[in-house]
Amino acid sequence: xxxSSQKLNPKIFDKDVAQVPVRRGFGEGLxxxxxxxxxxxxxxxxxxxxxxxHLFKEKFPNRFIEMGVAEQNLVTTASGMASMGKIPFVSxxxxxxxxxxxxxxxxxxxxxxxPVKIIGSHAGVSVGPDGGTHQAIEDIxxxxxxxxxxxxxxxxxxxxxxxxxxxxxxxxxxxxxxxRDKTPVITTENTPFEIGKAQIxxxxxTGKPDVAIIATGALVHRALMVARELEKxxxxxxxxxxxxxKPLDEKMILEVAKSASAIVxxxxxxxxxxxxSAVAEFLASxxxxxxxxxxxxxxxxxxxxxxxxxxxxGMGVSHIKTAVLKVLKRxx
Amino acid sequence: xxxxxxxxxxxxxKANQIRQSIIEMLLSAGSGHTAGPLGMADVFTTLYxxxxxxxxxxxxxxxxxxxVLSNGHIAPVLYATMAHAGxxxxxxxxTLRKFGTRLQGHPHREYLPMLExxxxxxxxxxxxxxxxxxxxxxDNGKDTQKRIYCLTSDGEHDEGxxxxxxxxxxxxxxxxxxxxxxxxxxxxxGYTEDIMPxxxxxxxxxxxxxxxxxxxxxxxxxxxxxxxxxxxxFEKPTVIIAHTIPGRGVAEFERKYEWHGKAxxxxxxxxxLKELRTLGGKIKSEHE
Numbered sequence: 001x002x003x004s005s006q007k008l009n010p011k012i013f014d015k016d017v018a019q020v021p022v023r024r025g026f027g028e029g030l031x032x033x034x035x036x037x038x039x040x041x042x043x044x045x046x047x048x049x050x051x052x053x054h055l056f057k058e059k060f061p062n063r064f065i066e067m068g069v070a071e072q073n074l075v076t077t078a079s080g081m082a083s084m085g086k087i088p089f090v091s092x093x094x095x096x097x098x099x100x101x102x103x104x105x106x107x108x109x110x111x112x113x114x115p116v117k118i119i120g121s122h123a124g125v126s127v128g129p130d131g132g133t134h135q136a137i138e139d140i141x142x143x144x145x146x147x148x149x150x151x152x153x154x155x156x157x158x159x160x161x162x163x164x165x166x167x168x169x170x171x172x173x174x175x176x177x178x179x180r181d182k183t184p185v186i187t188t189e190n191t192p193f194e195i196g197k198a199q200i201x202x203x204x205x206t207g208k209p210d211v212a213i214i215a216t217g218a219l220v221h222r223a224l225m226v227a228r229e230l231e232k233x234x235x236x237x238x239x240x241x242x243x244x245x246k247p248l249d250e251k252m253i254l255e256v257a258k259s260a261s262a263i264v265x266x267x268x269x270x271x272x273x274x275x276x277s278a279v280a281e282f283l284a285s286x287x288x289x290x291x292x293x294x295x296x297x298x299x300x301x302x303x304x305x306x307x308x309x310x311x312x313x314g315m316g317v318s319h320i321k322t323a324v325l326k327v328l329k330r331x332x
Numbered sequence: 333x334x335x336x337x338x339x340x341x342x343x344x345x346k347a348n349q350i351r352q353s354i355i356e357m358l359l360s361a362g363s364g365h366t367a368g369p370l371g372m373a374d375v376f377t378t379l380y381x382x383x384x385x386x387x388x389x390x391x392x393x394x395x396x397x398x399x400v401l402s403n404g405h406i407a408p409v410l411y412a413t414m415a416h417a418g419x420x421x422x423x424x425x426x427t428l429r430k431f432g433t434r435l436q437g438h439p440h441r442e443y444l445p446m447l448e449x450x451x452x453x454x455x456x457x458x459x460x461x462x463x464x465x466x467x468x469x470x471d472n473g474k475d476t477q478k479r480i481y482c483l484t485s486d487g488e489h490d491e492g493x494x495x496x497x498x499x500x501x502x503x504x505x506x507x508x509x510x511x512x513x514x515x516x517x518x519x520x521x522g523y524t525e526d527i528m529p530x531x532x533x534x535x536x537x538x539x540x541x542x543x544x545x546x547x548x549x550x551x552x553x554x555x556x557x558x559x560x561x562x563x564x565x566f567e568k569p570t571v572i573i574a575h576t577i578p579g580r581g582v583a584e585f586e587r588k589y590e591w592h593g594k595a596x597x598x599x600x601x602x603x604x605l606k607e608l609r610t611l612g613g614k615i616k617s618e619h620e
Contacts, residue, residue: 041470065466065504073496076456080400080463083449086470088463104456104493111450112441 001231002224003200007190012221013228019182022218023121025157026178027052029164030089034060040168041081043067043090045074051091051121051178071097075104075116082114087168094120094136094177102142109173110146117167118143122180123153124217124268125296125313126306135301135309141273143175144246150174150195151246153267153275155220156186159243162193170195179268181306183218186241198249200256202227204236210331211324212238212256215266216245216275219294219315223266226320237324245275250282257283262331263291264323268315271295290330292323335382335556343552346416347377348608351581353412353425355604358595361429364437367578367591368485369409371516371550375574376413378555379481388418391446397478398448398464402457403485403514404438405593411435419446455491458482458511462501465509465569474507479563482511487519490528495540501569502541509569510562514549516578518589537571549574582607 002008011017034040034056041063042056048066057064067074071092078088090097097120098105109116123136144151150172154160160178167174192199202224203209215223220241227237238256242249257263263283265276276293283289296313310316335343354369380386385397401410408428415422420434427433434444438452448464451457461482468478488494501509515533517524524530534544543565547554555574562570578592579585582604585596596604610616 041467063470067500068496070496070500072456072493073459073462073500076459076493077463077466077497077500079449080460080465081467082463083460084398084464084467084471086467103453107450107453108456108460 001203001205003203006192006199006201007188008201009185009188012184012186012224018185020157020185021182022154022157022160022179023052025154025160026119026121026164026176027055029161030056031059033165033168034063037087037168038063039085039087041065041086041088043074043078043088045069045071045092045097047092047121051119053089053091071101072104075101075118076108078116079108079112079114082116083112087115087117089117089119091119091121093134094123094139095134098139098142098175099136106146110148113148114173115171116173118175119178120175121178123177124179125301125309126179126181126218126268128181128306128309129303131303132301137268137270137296137301138273139175139177140245140267140269140275141277144278145273148173149246150244151177152195152244153177153216154243155217155241156183158185158187158189158191159193163195163243166193166195177217179218184221186221186224193243196244196247196249198240198242198244198252200238201241202237202239204238205231207236209236209238209260211235211262211264211328212240212260213264213266213320213324214240214242214253214256214279216242217268219266219268222317222320225317226324229321230324235324235328242275245278248278248282253279253282254287257287257289261289262327263289264294264320264327265291266294266315266320268310269295271297290327292327294320294323335553340552343377343381346381347373347552348581348611350377350409350412350416352605352608353415353422354408355596355601355608357408357412357425357428359598359601360426362595364408364429364595365405365593366585366595367518367588368403368406368514368516370582370585371576371578371580372406372409372483372514373581374550374552375483375512375555376409378552378559380413380417382556383559384481385479391419395478398461398480400448400457400461400464400480400482401439401451402482403454403488404451407435407437407439410439454485454488455493458484458494459497459500461509461511462497462506465501465506466504468508469506476508478508480509482509484511484513486513486515486517486524486530486533489513489530489533498537498540498542505567506569507566510559511569511571513571513573514576515573516576518578518592520592522589534573541568543568543570544573545570546573546575549576550580583612
């Protein structure tokens, strides 16, 4: 059952659940962050409306820099601004930032430990018709491997807004990964959000869970749908929204691994190096349990609708359900 | 401010001491870059002992000018000049490149927080300086008195990131930004015009809406004058193309690209130090 303490959207399983692009939450959050703190500045590489930074630009034209299509310059210029006391948010598509400018992010932002907030929009295969060149499914791996870097992948627009406002108040370099497409609104204004804190969104009606699904990004919604289906089949499921991938909420992961003894991770990303890998690295050393990984298995994306692509690359509801049944068989 | 003859002599002697420190620290380290640091000693000396608004006893003074070293591999000249300017003891220079040192092989601000940035991978310094200049203008307006200095190499003009920064600075008319190109014509694989021609470099900057000054980068009076001229330019960033002789000060090292990326051995270092201490044989060394 849905965890009541999380104050999630009561219409979460309804057919007419509100659908909002995750990136919208970023645009709204940046506006609030900008109003609260005049050190907040925005830089964008020719995708201002697409990444929803136009809201900030319209309100604070003097604190916005249009960079042109130049992602290497985008992040290095922001690093210079941060060292002068600014809190720069830089936005582009995830494929280009951090896809194209990884070394600049490493050396001038992470290595320098300056508070630049990198916003990678249009992540995942759900970008859809644009095709594989524009579908970033490597970005979590690229960012979580960097020391000092915080990595956040919000599950919906409301969480994206909260994450944006929260990261504006930290001194750490941060990557926020956003989905382009309209996705179901899972949370409400009253749902707790804290950087570095995973939350349980679904739990068994009684007793210990048989399995825990740890999900990140918009696929949290599919994980919840699977949990509800399995509940009817008397399989107890815990669903964790792991929106902060780094630093990992080790306490929570240990807790669910101990109580469920079997885990499925769900992300719209390559299996290699992604959120599931982060969970597996931690559990392999601390409390090994069987894990199944939902994600892209060493392939590039292609054109299609988001649903077609998520289905084709093995991230559909049926795939998650199959992974749960498989991991249950592996459980000793 | 026009330099007096005596001030010029004083700065030249300071540059000579800094060159000696560079040789000593490279010998102690056993690896590192020799040609670039020696070639840029006059520019660094002029900046730290004449042009820069800074306070070595209070490195994080908010009103200071900023200095970004983009081509981090010439770190020995940065460290040596900072030590001679009083940022840290000259004796610390011998820790260069050794385990636990604040003087990392390429500058790392986590280890030496008085640096404005870390650098090494080429082409990323100018855009950071552009970011600093943009932030300064947001805070202090177009008539800001602060100056952001960036030191770049000619070789790193092969990098696309450098040109992205040049474009943005021209667009934003960053008059508080002064970039120096160490035009020494060498890079690792050979002469720049053989590897990837940059000429006409001055014209390129002009068409990107920069104010361009070309100088002899080993002439302290010219260097100081160029920095003064940059302060008079209102609607453009300024680039000073400083024609330097790589390895300057040690005849055996001068103009040889082989000295780009290696350190002198003991024999070569002793020869170099003798040449520097005697000002190329003009005076007797007190060490003999």
